[in-house]
Amino acid sequence: MAKVALETCPNYEISKVDEAINKCISSLGGISSFISKGDKVILKINLLRPSLPDKAVVTHPVFIESVVKEVQNAGGIPIIADSPGGPFTENRLRIDYKICKYDEVAKRTGAELNFDTRFEEVEFPHGLGIKKLKIAKFALDADKMITLPKLKTHMLMQFTGACKVEYGLVPGYEKMALHGKFPSASSLSKVIMDIVERFPPTISIMDAIVGMEGLGPGNGKPKRIGAVLASTSPVALDVVAMSLVNLDPKSTPLIKECQSRGISDADISNIDIVGKNLDELRVYDFKHVSGSSKLSAIVQAIGRFAPPKPFVNEKCIGCGICKENCPNGQISIVTDGNKKRAKIIHDNCIKCYCCHELCPNDAIDLRRF
Numbered sequence: 031m032a033k034v035a036l037e038t039c040p041n042y043e044i045s046k047v048d049e050a051i052n053k054c055i056s057s058l059g060g061i062s063s064f065i066s067k068g069d070k071v072i073l074k075i076n077l078l079r080p081s082l083p084d085k086a087v088v089t090h091p092v093f094i095e096s097v098v099k100e101v102q103n104a105g106g107i108p109i110i111a112d113s114p115g116g117p118f119t120e121n122r123l124r125i126d127y128k129i130c131k132y133d134e135v136a137k138r139t140g141a142e143l144n145f146d147t148r149f150e151e152v153e154f155p156h157g158l159g160i161k162k163l164k165i166a167k168f169a170l171d172a173d174k175m176i177t178l179p180k181l182k183t184h185m186l187m188q189f190t191g192a193c194k195v196e197y198g199l200v201p202g203y204e205k206m207a208l209h210g211k212f213p214s215a216s217s218l219s220k221v222i223m224d225i226v227e228r229f230p231p232t233i234s235i236m237d238a239i240v241g242m243e244g245l246g247p248g249n250g251k252p253k254r255i256g257a258v259l260a261s262t263s264p265v266a267l268d269v270v271a272m273s274l275v276n277l278d279p280k281s282t283p284l285i286k287e288c289q290s291r292g293i294s295d296a297d298i299s300n301i302d303i304v305g306k307n308l309d310e311l312r313v314y315d316f317k318h319v320s321g322s323s324k325l326s327a328i329v330q331a332i333g334r335f336a337p338p339k340p341f342v343n344e345k346c347i348g349c350g351i352c353k354e355n356c357p358n359g360q361i362s363i364v365t366d367g368n369k370k371r372a373k374i375i376h377d378n379c380i381k382c383y384c385c386h387e388l389c390p391n392d393a394i395d396l397r398r399f
């Protein structure tokens with residue numbers, strides 16, 4: 031039976047985060063049962079795009095710092111890594127680490143920040159969605175991988191957590207190409223679960239102290255949840271995390287895909303939750319992608335016939351990030367008076383919402399008309 035550790039943590043004060051993470055890991059057997067002396071350990075964070083930690087777009091630096099210390103205490107060598115949306119280059123990583131304050135974590139702890147942007151094509155002989163995929167070398171070279179997802183809503187997938195965070199093993203623009211090949215939430219769920227099954231994490235520890243509600247994963251609002259969760263099963267972890275924010279796991283495309291694969295951890299009755307009581311911590315007023323989990327299901331059903339389209343609003347500064355990341359070339363940058371702005375042609379828009387996800391200025395609205 032899969033085990034998920036659940037603890038409370040009121041804020042990002044380092045001593046409180048240390049205590050919550052340590053309790054979670056201890057409930058699962060202690061860090062030494064996962065990490066051996068000399069292990070090269072990738073800490074696979076959620077680094078969607080450069081963003082200040084209090085915006086809840088990325089895994090909080092204090093959360094990462096706490097896990098770094100756990101790994102170091104076990105004699106492991108922690109390396110903080112992700113392939114964010116957009117270009118996967120050393121220069122881009124340097125900017126992201128600075129804005130997200132990960133460079134300060136590295137300075138304080140001596141942990142390494144990953145600048146290796148190489149990748150390799152990997153076979154997925156048992157893949158149900160993919161048979162081959164480019165994967166970042168940092169993941170292939172590691173002895174262990176600890177994933178550190180942030181609990182957030184997701185416009186396409188409804189929820190992003192311990193399974194979806196592994197999509198970041200796909201380097202830079204390759205993610206965009208995959209979105210083009212697998213545009214629907216159900217087809218992308220197949221790809222994500224292929225990656226999770228091919229590269230299972232040693233352990234996943236979720237930053238649910240402050241999550242993101244509403245228009246996640248990039249443009250929602252920070253929401254205090256006050257929890258830390260950990261598990262060796264990313265599926266079980268996501269099922270408990272969804273339940274924590276009052277989202278029915280069975281209504282999400284990812285858990286439906288897990289159920290169709292016969293993954294028993296996709297059923298909450300097969301999960302042993304240790305630590306705090308889930309019902310006592312449940313956040314009933316968490317806003318899902320369409321307001322509430324019940325409403326979300328209705329909108330998702332309608333959405334099959336009329337999914338919302340992306341529209342550029344007045345906050346656009348013409349930076350071009352959406353254009354670079356549109357898998358179907360639907361966006362151009364035009365001059366409008368004396369300023370530049372993005373323009374979307376909707377003819378071949380596949381509604382992947384990458385433009386909405388990666389816009390740093392909240393300048394893409396999703397509407398039906």
Ligand code: SF4
Nearest residue numbers: 346347349350352389
């Ligand atoms: S919509 Fe956003 S990402 Fe696109 S050009 Fe405007 S500000 Fe940049």
Ligand code: SF4
Nearest residue numbers: 356379380382383385
């Ligand atoms: S315009 Fe936006 S939603 Fe449409 S295909 Fe391009 S990135 Fe995806």
